[in-house]
Amino acid sequence: MPFACIYVPNFPVAAALRAEPELQARAVAILEGKPPLEKTIAVNGKAARLGIAPGMTKAQAELCSELALRPRSALQESSAHAALLDCAQSFSPCVEDAASDTVLLDLAGMESLLGPLPEISRAIHQRAASLGLAAHVAVASNPDAAVLAARGFPGVIVIPAGKEAEQLSSLPTEVLFDREDWQKQDAQKENEKKSAARLLETFERWGIRNLRGLAALPEVSLSERLGQEGLRLQQLARGAATRTLVPVEAPPVFEEAVELEHPIVLLEPLAFLLNRMLEQICARLGSRALATQELRLTLELENFSALNQQSKIKNQQFVRTLRLPLPMLDSKVFLKLLQLDLNAHPPGAPIMKIHLAAEPARQRSAQGGLFLPPAPEPEKLELTLARIAGMVGENKVGALELLDTHHPDGFRMRRFVAEVARKTPQKKNPDSTAATAAVTPLRRFRPPVRVNVTLENGQPMRVVCAKNKEVQGDVLWKAGPWRASGDWWEREAWSRDEWDLALRNGNAVSFYRLVHDLLSGGWFVEGTYD
Amino acid sequence: MSSAVVSTSAALGRPFVFDGEAVPDVCSLVDVNRQDPADSNESPIARVLQSTIKNQQSKIPPASVTPASRLDIRPAPEMVSSGIPAIDALTGGLPRGCLTEICGPASSGRTTLLLAALAAATQRGEFCAVVDASDALDPNSAVAAGVELDRLLWVRCGERSPQRERAPRRHPSIALRACPEPAEGAGSDTETNSKDQIQSRSENPSDNRLEQVLRATDLLLGSGGFGLIVLDLGDLPPQAARRIPLTTWFRFRRAVENKPTILLAIEHHPIAGSCSSLLVQMESSNELAAKQRKNAAHGASRGLAVGNERAPEGRKKIDLQVQSELDFPYPTHAQLFPGLDITAELIRSRLDRKPTRSVAFETKTAWAG
Numbered sequence: 001m002p003f004a005c006i007y008v009p010n011f012p013v014a015a016a017l018r019a020e021p022e023l024q025a026r027a028v029a030i031l032e033g034k035p036p037l038e039k040t041i042a043v044n045g046k047a048a049r050l051g052i053a054p055g056m057t058k059a060q061a062e063l064c065s066e067l068a069l070r071p072r073s074a075l076q077e078s079s080a081h082a083a084l085l086d087c088a089q090s091f092s093p094c095v096e097d098a099a100s101d102t103v104l105l106d107l108a109g110m111e112s113l114l115g116p117l118p119e120i121s122r123a124i125h126q127r128a129a130s131l132g133l134a135a136h137v138a139v140a141s142n143p144d145a146a147v148l149a150a151r152g153f154p155g156v157i158v159i160p161a162g163k164e165a166e167q168l169s170s171l172p173t174e175v176l177f178d179r180e181d182w183q184k185q186d187a188q189k190e191n192e193k194k195s196a197a198r199l200l201e202t203f204e205r206w207g208i209r210n211l212r213g214l215a216a217l218p219e220v221s222l223s224e225r226l227g228q229e230g231l232r233l234q235q236l237a238r239g240a241a242t243r244t245l246v247p248v249e250a251p252p253v254f255e256e257a258v259e260l261e262h263p264i265v266l267l268e269p270l271a272f273l274l275n276r277m278l279e280q281i282c283a284r285l286g287s288r289a290l291a292t293q294e295l296r297l298t299l300e301l302e303n304f305s306a307l308n309q310q311s312k313i314k315n316q317q318f319v320r321t322l323r324l325p326l327p328m329l330d331s332k333v334f335l336k337l338l339q340l341d342l343n344a345h346p347p348g349a350p351i352m353k354i355h356l357a358a359e360p361a362r363q364r365s366a367q368g369g370l371f372l373p374p375a376p377e378p379e380k381l382e383l384t385l386a387r388i389a390g391m392v393g394e395n396k397v398g399a400l401e402l403l404d405t406h407h408p409d410g411f412r413m414r415r416f417v418a419e420v421a422r423k424t425p426q427k428k429n430p431d432s433t434a435a436t437a438a439v440t441p442l443r444r445f446r447p448p449v450r451v452n453v454t455l456e457n458g459q460p461m462r463v464v465c466a467k468n469k470e471v472q473g474d475v476l477w478k479a480g481p482w483r484a485s486g487d488w489w490e491r492e493a494w495s496r497d498e499w500d501l502a503l504r505n506g507n508a509v510s511f512y513r514l515v516h517d518l519l520s521g522g523w524f525v526e527g528t529y530d
Numbered sequence: 531m532s533s534a535v536v537s538t539s540a541a542l543g544r545p546f547v548f549d550g551e552a553v554p555d556v557c558s559l560v561d562v563n564r565q566d567p568a569d570s571n572e573s574p575i576a577r578v579l580q581s582t583i584k585n586q587q588s589k590i591p592p593a594s595v596t597p598a599s600r601l602d603i604r605p606a607p608e609m610v611s612s613g614i615p616a617i618d619a620l621t622g623g624l625p626r627g628c629l630t631e632i633c634g635p636a637s638s639g640r641t642t643l644l645l646a647a648l649a650a651a652t653q654r655g656e657f658c659a660v661v662d663a664s665d666a667l668d669p670n671s672a673v674a675a676g677v678e679l680d681r682l683l684w685v686r687c688g689e690r691s692p693q694r695e696r697a698p699r700r701h702p703s704i705a706l707r708a709c710p711e712p713a714e715g716a717g718s719d720t721e722t723n724s725k726d727q728i729q730s731r732s733e734n735p736s737d738n739r740l741e742q743v744l745r746a747t748d749l750l751l752g753s754g755g756f757g758l759i760v761l762d763l764g765d766l767p768p769q770a771a772r773r774i775p776l777t778t779w780f781r782f783r784r785a786v787e788n789k790p791t792i793l794l795a796i797e798h799h800p801i802a803g804s805c806s807s808l809l810v811q812m813e814s815s816n817e818l819a820a821k822q823r824k825n826a827a828h829g830a831s832r833g834l835a836v837g838n839e840r841a842p843e844g845r846k847k848i849d850l851q852v853q854s855e856l857d858f859p860y861p862t863h864a865q866l867f868p869g870l871d872i873t874a875e876l877i878r879s880r881l882d883r884k885p886t887r888s889v890a891f892e893t894k895t896a897w898a899g
Contacts, residue, residue, distance in 0.1 A: 373654060374656075374757075380753050388745075388750075398684065399679060399682060400669045400679040401679065438639075438642045438894075440642060443765070444668045445666070508635055508636070510637040527666070530639065
């Protein structure tokens with residue numbers, strides 16, 4: 001039964017580099033502690049070559065001008081850990097969350113699905129890289145051997161069954177002890193460190209520096225001197241320890257967060273950060289074959305501005321929710337939509353922290369038809385609608401929906417979705433088409449045009465409009481009135497008389513609908529028949 | 531300058547030479563001239579030039595100049611039904627990938643044709659968009675005409691832009707401000723083009739509407755996938771509609787070309803010039819009757835005479851010549867507006883070179899039965 005281990009060395013640095021990929025080319029050190037007692041806790045290879053080591057104070061580290069110092073961020077580390085779990089779960093359903101930087105997965109039966117083990121290992125390595133994590137991947141026949149190999153060998157390694165002791169023999173004895181579990185409490189960590197240091201000192205005194213030496217020790221003598229712990233370590237060194245995985249079900253939470261040292265005051269740099277976060281979220285969603293239908297952006301603001309009382313600011317938080325009509329997975333589209341939304345609703349204060357969460361949804365499946373008419377691409381259409389809504393107003397673009405009312409203009413706008421149930425185009429009988437005449441529609445004036453009406457025997461004889469000179473003239477013909485009323489139980493009650501008129505204005509004759517509002521007493525031209 | 535060169539060559543006794551050409555022998559040319567006494571008046575230099583031009587022409591391969599008869603013929607666009615059989619008979623339908631203009635005054639049947647085309651397109655299963663400059667679409671009429679509202683995108687342009695409305699409220703001390711979008715993705719060129727769309731930008735509400743209409747149309751054309759896109763400019767003042775530069779119409783024409791989209795513009799007067807492939811002028815027969823009356827050529831058409839014997843049963847006809855209440859034989863509440871008589875005239879078609887024709891058809895109101 002093969003097991004794979006994904007191990008991210010220098011996890012705090014890796015989490016920081018995942019959030020800021022431009023730091024890859026620089027020496028980076030992570031600081032922890034309360035100012036002014038901050039100390040470096042992790043450094044990358046470039047920083048180590050410059051002489052920076054964990055445990056140095058901030059003042060010492062700052063002497064190196066090329067070094068980029070970053071505070072340790074729990075948010076970044078939890079995002080990186082979630083990404084690591086997503087990476088593992090995209091290959092196997094049985095995943096153990098061994099540590100914040102180590103994940104184990106059971107590959108039993110995966111060879112028939114995903115190919116031979118070296119190929120799977122390389123795919124895991126590439127998937128981790130696509131999620132922004134430089135990971136070590138090792139495959140072995142038992143979990144502990146896989147963990148030791150992943151901690152000891154960089155890149156990808158596959159240990160054939162039965163050759164664990166031989167492969168692990170060159171590793172130093174330090175790999176047997178957790179170097180650092182970044183999530184453990186301080187007291188527990190200190191105890192473990194002390195016992196590990198004591199054992200390492202003992203091995204050093206015995207002249208044992210690698211696992212080969214430890215594996216070759218006689219078991220009884222080792223047991224007499226170090227007890228059960230010594231035997232356990234020897235089993236590990238021989239690659240012969242066996243145990244079962246403790247699988248975890250990773251919660252479907254897709255969140256990314258960035259804490260900023262200096263507040264952002266423009267949307268342009270915010271867009272860069274959002275782009276990176278969206279790419280990471282989309283990569284994570286994609287690795288689990290999911291999409292999203294709702295994006296929630298929470299910005300923590302520096303100052304509470306009284307000018308923005310009307311926007312959704314709660315406890316100095318600015319929340320925008322982007323609801324999509326269909327599940328999508330395109331970071332560029334999401335970025336554009338967020339940009340358009342933030343352009344329309346700017347936060348109004350400098351941003352200190354960005355939190356982006358995606359609600360997972362199943363990817364949409366669409367079966368295109370060869371003979372079906374084309375439909376707008378949902379992602380493109382959503383962008384187009386967002387742009388148009390930014391131009392004309394949010395409630396001014398969409399699809400129509402008639403309301404169940406007798407009100408003459410009773411409708412509401414709803415979201416336009418280009419994926420209504422597709423139906424086969426109806427082929428009409430040409431004879432029946434010819435038989436039905438076109439409908440005379442009303443062309444509405446919004447708002448209705450107020451007019452002055454000259455009445456004779458209670459009937460309109462002349463219409464005069466001060467604003468629109470085209471809507472006036474003598475009444476040549478009229479039909480009506482038809483009385484209608486409704487919603488009398490509401491505040492928006494309406495009651496009116498409708499007339500259909502033919503007005504002559506110069507040589508032109510036009511047909512209008514004239515309305516007498518019985519509640520206000522005004523006369524309005526509601527539209528023209530066209 | 532070139533004449534100076536020639537004269538210099540002549541003075542030196544050498545002919546004018548083109549690059550890569552062998553120098554002709556003057557003596558042999560003189561011999562040729564002797565053989566043709568008709569050309570004896572021409573100077574030797576002119577003869578040299580003529581022969582040189584002939585030589586150059588003979589070097590041009592015949593394939594480099596393609597006769598017009600061999601040019602590729604642009605394939606005829608696919609025509610689809612407009613929803614009104616009479617219009618289909620007149621124009622052959624509405625062409626895909628082309629701009630079609632429907633012009634006419636109020637009550638001339640433009641909206642009838644618009645809704646009929648929308649109904650036909652949505653019933654074919656296509657998605658349609660209406661960019662409504664005047665927010666004039668009546669949903670009840672659209673449903674009565676047979677439009678499937680699920681497939682209709684309605685863009686209601688207004689006099690007030692939300693961006694401009696927000697601008698004055700924004701306090702100058704607010705640090706976070708909107709930034710321009712990066713020029714990437716669909717419709718990114720729209721922002722750059724928006725400035726040249728309206729020739730002079732002012733606070734005129736019509737200009738604001740027009741700007742919204744043009745930008746929305748640009749975006750929808752760029753989005754693709756729509757079977758029919760309608761620009762409803764019917765209620766815009768003609769002087770405002772005429773301010774749309776011709777380059778905008780050219781851009782629309784290019785954007786819709788080779789796509790299965792019909793671009794339909796509803797206007798008061800034709801404004802797209804040669805960019806439109808089809809131009810149909812709509813008129814109400816009632817209006818024609820008024821004109822005829824003015825010219826002392828009276829003619830009764832449907833809907834113009836009360837008690838017209840040809841009128842369908844149940845319809846009360848309208849007599850435009852009757853101007854007083856006393857002339858109405860029926861009380862007003864006993865009458866119904868039955869519909870319009872429309873005359874459509876094909877003004878221009880790039881697809882059909884037949885002479886101008888017109889058709890007449892009737893429309894009826896939803897309550898006319």
